[in-house]
Amino acid sequence: MCTLVAISNQKGGVGKTTTTNALAAGLKHKGYRVLAIDLDSQGNLSFSFGAVTDGVACAYHVLKGEATAREAIQHTEIADIIAGNILLSSVELELTGTGREFVLKEALENILPDYDYILLDTPPALSILTVNAFTAAQRVIIPMLADIFSLQGITQLNDTVTRVRKYCNPSLIVSGILLTRYNERTLLSREIKETAAMISQQLQIPLFKTFIRNSVAISEAHSLESDLFEYAPKNNAVNDYMAFVDEFLEREQLL
Numbered sequence: 001m002c003t004l005v006a007i008s009n010q011k012g013g014v015g016k017t018t019t020t021n022a023l024a025a026g027l028k029h030k031g032y033r034v035l036a037i038d039l040d041s042q043g044n045l046s047f048s049f050g051a052v053t054d055g056v057a058c059a060y061h062v063l064k065g066e067a068t069a070r071e072a073i074q075h076t077e078i079a080d081i082i083a084g085n086i087l088l089s090s091v092e093l094e095l096t097g098t099g100r101e102f103v104l105k106e107a108l109e110n111i112l113p114d115y116d117y118i119l120l121d122t123p124p125a126l127s128i129l130t131v132n133a134f135t136a137a138q139r140v141i142i143p144m145l146a147d148i149f150s151l152q153g154i155t156q157l158n159d160t161v162t163r164v165r166k167y168c169n170p171s172l173i174v175s176g177i178l179l180t181r182y183n184e185r186t187l188l189s190r191e192i193k194e195t196a197a198m199i200s201q202q203l204q205i206p207l208f209k210t211f212i213r214n215s216v217a218i219s220e221a222h223s224l225e226s227d228l229f230e231y232a233p234k235n236n237a238v239n240d241y242m243a244f245v246d247e248f249l250e251r252e253q254l255l
């Protein structure tokens with residue numbers, strides 16, 4: 001059975017795209033069949049996969065019914081991907097009418113037998129694209145920066161998850177909050193870890209035991225369109241992502 005996972009947080013720069021990329025590569029290394037879908041008009045995930053974003057069928061065309069999901073799939077070294085580009089920025093206005101939350105879910109139905117995991121990288125907004133991702137997905141992963149402002153948005157994000165669960169997708173489960181770009185050396189980071197644990201308890205959202213340390217190798221691998229685990233297998237942050245993939249899979253076994 002195929003599991004769809006949305007990676008989401010309405011804040012930008014918190015590691016959504018990095019986490020989607022790492023989870024895709026990590027699951028692929030473990031032998032799973034993985035498709036990533038770039039739902040952000042910035043197309044960062046597509047770039048990090050070395051995918052083509054111009055003149056080919058992309059996520060926008062799939063959502064508009066102008067291409068099938070299968071037609072939009074590109075095979076890359078990291079994993080398969082349906083690319084995203086600037087066209088997605090107008091989807092908010094173009095997807096109108098009854099059932100607009102279900103467009104992605106319906107578009108992916110035909111390809112579910114081809115994959116074990118479909119990962120949805122979402123834009124930095126609680127927009128119709130994010131709602132479509134939550135409606136199609138069974139799981140949500142919330143990457144969060146280890147800074148105090150990040151904590152504020154989690155309640156709002158959790159409200160959106162709750163609403164989608166109520167109206168569109170009763171089987172949506174938050175896998176957990178993942179602390180990213182963690183710097184052990186600052187006092188504040190330790191405080192954040194405690195605050196994150198508290199928030200997780202209050203909202204009853206699990207916190208991943210693994211947290212991702214800050215490392216320049218992460219941005220380097222992305223700009224070189226490389227697989228993280230091959231680019232810097234000994235790097236701390238890369239090891240953290242490896243542990244995160246294991247922890248994610250362990251949790252899946254328990255659900």
Ligand SMILES: Nc1ncnc2c1ncn2[C@@H]1O[C@H](COP(=O)(O)OP(=O)(O)O)[C@@H](O)[C@H]1O
Pocket residue numbers: 011012013014015016017018019044124180181182212213214215216218219220222237
């Ligand atoms: N663990 C990390 N260490 C160092 N830089 C990171 C790490 N995770 C992400 N980054 C960098 O931070 C920036 C934002 O990350 P990104 O994954 O694009 O966030 P989002 O998708 O939430 O906007 C990118 O330049 C990325 O390379």
Ligand SMILES: [Mg+2]
Pocket residue numbers: 016017018040044045122
């Ligand atoms: Mg992103």
